[in-house]
Amino acid sequence: xxxxxxxxxxxxxxxxxxxxxxxxxxxxxxxxxxxxxxxxxxxxxxxxxxxxxxxxxxxxxxxxxxxxxxxxxxxxxxxxxxxxxxxxxxxxxxxxxxxxxxxxxxxxxxxxxxxxxxxxxxxxxxxxxxxxxxxxxxxxxxxxxxxxxxxxxxxxxxxxxxxxxxx
Numbered sequence: 001x002x003x004x005x006x007x008x009x010x011x012x013x014x015x016x017x018x019x020x021x022x023x024x025x026x027x028x029x030x031x032x033x034x035x036x037x038x039x040x041x042x043x044x045x046x047x048x049x050x051x052x053x054x055x056x057x058x059x060x061x062x063x064x065x066x067x068x069x070x071x072x073x074x075x076x077x078x079x080x081x082x083x084x085x086x087x088x089x090x091x092x093x094x095x096x097x098x099x100x101x102x103x104x105x106x107x108x109x110x111x112x113x114x115x116x117x118x119x120x121x122x123x124x125x126x127x128x129x130x131x132x133x134x135x136x137x138x139x140x141x142x143x144x145x146x147x148x149x150x151x152x153x154x155x156x157x158x159x160x161x162x163x164x165x166x167x
Contacts, residue, residue, distance in 0.1 A: 060096020
């Protein structure tokens with residue numbers, strides 16, 4: 001059984017990797033734009049919306065999907081959010097915000113989740129949250145799934161990025 005401290009370490013480490021990837025995309029967009037600052041937005045959009053052949057998803061969607069599902073998991077922001085369009089079952093072709101917006105979404109969703117999870121104790125982790133009654137997943141299992149979920153989608157982003165520069 002994974003304890004809360006290990007889950008928090010996994011969530012923190014995964015987010016650090018995701019934010020490094022976002023910083024890499026920013027640097028790549030600057031590099032591709034060369035010295036022309038007005039070309040940065042176009043290069044950023046090209047990177048964020050690149051797709052693998054036959055798939056409708058793109059890097060921006062995957063990154064926003066991480067934040068949207070994290071936000072929705074435990075009602076972290078307790079408000080309606082435009083991030084809903086990136087949740088499971090929604091079209092994967094919706095436009096993503098620029099990298100600054102993606103960075104903000106990832107920071108807000110993770111900060112909210114960590115703040116909430118730090119209030120939990122070991123006995124609570126073994127119970128099923130009201131939001132997860134249909135799945136039967138406990139708080140612990142759901143936090144574990146969120147850690148896996150982020151790693152999975154970051155891998156998808158890397159796959160798309162590699163294909164963009166290799167194909």
